[in-house]
Amino acid sequence: MYTKHKYLKLDKNQLNKLHKDLLTIILELDRICRKHKIKYFLSDGTLLGAIRHKGFIPWDDDIDVHCLDNIIENKFIQQVQEFVCKMSRKILWAPVGCKFKEHLFARLWYEILKLIPRIITISVFEFFSTYFNGKITKLLVSNNLEYLKNKRYILKREWYADSIDIEFEGYKFSAPIGYKQILSLTYGDYLKFPPKEQRHGRCYASYIKFSDGTELNILDK
Numbered sequence: 662m663y664t665k666h667k668y669l670k671l672d673k674n675q676l677n678k679l680h681k682d683l684l685t686i687i688l689e690l691d692r693i694c695r696k697h698k699i700k701y702f703l704s705d706g707t708l709l710g711a712i713r714h715k716g717f718i719p720w721d722d723d724i725d726v727h728c729l730d731n732i733i734e735n736k737f738i739q740q741v742q743e744f745v746c747k748m749s750r751k752i753l754w755a756p757v758g759c760k761f762k763e764h765l766f767a768r769l770w771y772e773i774l775k776l777i778p779r780i781i782t783i784s785v786f787e788f789f790s791t792y793f794n795g796k797i798t799k800l801l802v803s804n805n806l807e808y809l810k811n812k813r814y815i816l817k818r819e820w821y822a823d824s825i826d827i828e829f830e831g832y833k834f835s836a837p838i839g840y841k842q843i844l845s846l847t848y849g850d851y852l853k854f855p856p857k858e859q860r861h862g863r864c865y866a867s868y869i870k871f872s873d874g875t876e877l878n879i880l881d882k
Contacts, residue, residue, distance in 0.1 A: 668761075669866050669877050671722060676862070680717045683724045684830050691834055702824060704803070709844055709851055710848045716830040722862030724869050727837075728765045731793040732815065739802075739815065742789050746804040751785035752777050761879075766815040778801060814846055837846065 671679065687707075694701045703711055705725035710718040751758070751774060758771035790804035801816045821841025826837040827830055836842060844851040854860070867879040 667715050668864050671862065671864055671877075675877065676720070678720060678871055678873075678875075679869070680830075683717075684832075685872065687726070687829075687834065687868065688832060694835075697845075700728070700824070701803060701835055702821065703827070703829065703834050704843075705847065707829070709848060711829040711834065711836065712840060712844065713852055715828050720862050721862045722864040727803050729816065731796060731798040731802055732800050732802040733793055733796075733798055733799060736816075737775060737808060742792070742802075742804070745789040746786055749782050749789075750805070752780065752782045752793055755866070801806050805864060816843065816846075838882045 663705075690701070693699070701726065702708070704727040706718055706721045706723070707725040710716055712785060732742065751771075753776075754771055755774035759768050762768045762771060786804075791820045799818055801818055801821060802814075817839070820842050821837045823838040825838055825840075826833040827840075846864040864876075869877045871877075
């Protein structure tokens with residue numbers, strides 16, 4: 662079944678409700694990581710929100726956390742790893758893409774990708790994304806997400822050499838010591854607000870069930 666409405670659009674009240682649920686999730690993630698000494702860092706819009714707003718960016722609709730992989734300085738190897746990981750994510754997203762992509766050929770393409778067994782895709786992704794994790798490298802990368810303007814950022818290890826606790830919605834979470842360099846690389850002048858027309862989330866969800874039991878479904882629109 663295809664719908665021309667790709668994703669849910671949240672109003673202010675729905676976004677506030679989502680923020681409360683997302684805060685519960687990241688608090689639990691922080692508790693588990695600290696208990697088991699797993700290193701994580703706030704990243705992207707969540708890191709920016711912590712620095713600029715001390716909480717959620719008002720129009721943001723997700724939480725971003727980095728657990729980074731090692732990558733060597735060879736450009737060709739970087740491109741191969743990026744391609745394989747990106748294709749793996751597309752294959753895993755195929756059951757959604759075949760329903761919600763607007764163009765017929767795109768939906769047919771995702772129908773084909775959907776035939777690839779998930780266990781194989783996950784194994785290939787894990788092999789390529791973690792291949793260099795046993796080595797000490799100068800560079801780090803996140804292989805599990807799409808970046809702004811479709812650009813993957815290669816990050817310096819020194820920026821993540823240590824962590825600091827920063828405030829987010831009244832709680833303390835782990836952030837990289839080089840957050841200024843990271844945010845400058847990603848957003849440029851990160852303390853400057855974007856134009857009003859760009860102040861919106863990128864809610865890539867067709868269905869949301871809140872903790873209070875209420876639901877949002879794109880098929881109900």
